[in-house]
Amino acid sequence: TMHIASLKLLLSFLILSLAARPYIIVLSEEDLKESTISCDESPDWDEFVDFDSPHKSEDELDPGSWHSLFDPASSSATGSSDTSSELEALYISGVSKMISASSSGDARLMQEAAAEIEAAACEGHPHSRSVLGFLHGMGMMSERNKAKAFLYHHFAAEGGNMQSKMALAYSYSLQEMYENSTKLYAE
Template identity: 35%
Template sequence: MSVLSHKIIAFSLLTFLLYIHRVHAQHFILNFSDEDFHNGFDSNSTEDGSNTDNFGQTESKSDQDLDPGSWRPILELDDLVVNPALTLYYSSLKKMVLAASKGNISLMEEAVTQLNASASAGDPHAQSVMGFVYGMGNDTGEAWRQIVSATSFFG
């Protein structure tokens, strides 16, 4: 065998061993209460352990209730029941995603203008997206041209 093939085999073996070592090196913590130590560890217990996952909640909440500013209604085809106060926010996000995928700078600027209006009205989700927008280049036309041209090849 040549020197190159030995190097390839050694590198492959080293990579495999490092991967196996990483898989087996997981840390974990066991959390026992004082009650567990006093009552003992009876594996034949009749108590159902599923009640520990409830954390005091009796009813499940929808995704929309848990995260009202989610982008999920934008990305899914079916329109979910959306809070009417967030209509401008969702409209501007749809325009932003469309502008980024099509490479349309004027549509992106229109979406940012709508987002800015929604953020100025006090919508915390729009304020969060505007923070992202300002972090990407202070919503100047040149910065958006660079961003849109960089992402338009994905569409």
């Protein structure tokens, strides 16, 4: 039996080796020498890096990030109005409940989360609109509706939500509306 098992193992390796493609890398002696780049020459990627610009915080780059859910100490106070703070608190509460509901499988908690997020979205909170766009696009908590998802993402993108801008840009690229797509990707 040990002989048969060895034969099967050898046969499986033979089959795998037939399916694999051989790769040959040809290196010259010049390729192996360590090349030095002078200060005047810059690598291609270097032209896109702007070292003079100030470093932006995560909140500036993505104000709708869920970072504050996972690290509450890192969230900074922005000098925003009380209404904006209330909407942000409602959004954070809804997303927190949504994550808990997803982990526990609690449908009632997920409905509460969706209601809180929808309430914030109705008041104009762009990040809540983005989450609703995601929920409608995926068919979670409601029937899948791509038109509503697009609409929510559109208004969230106008409000500055980066995820919705990327979702719209992708949608535009699928529809071969490359000018719109490029404009959103550039932002």
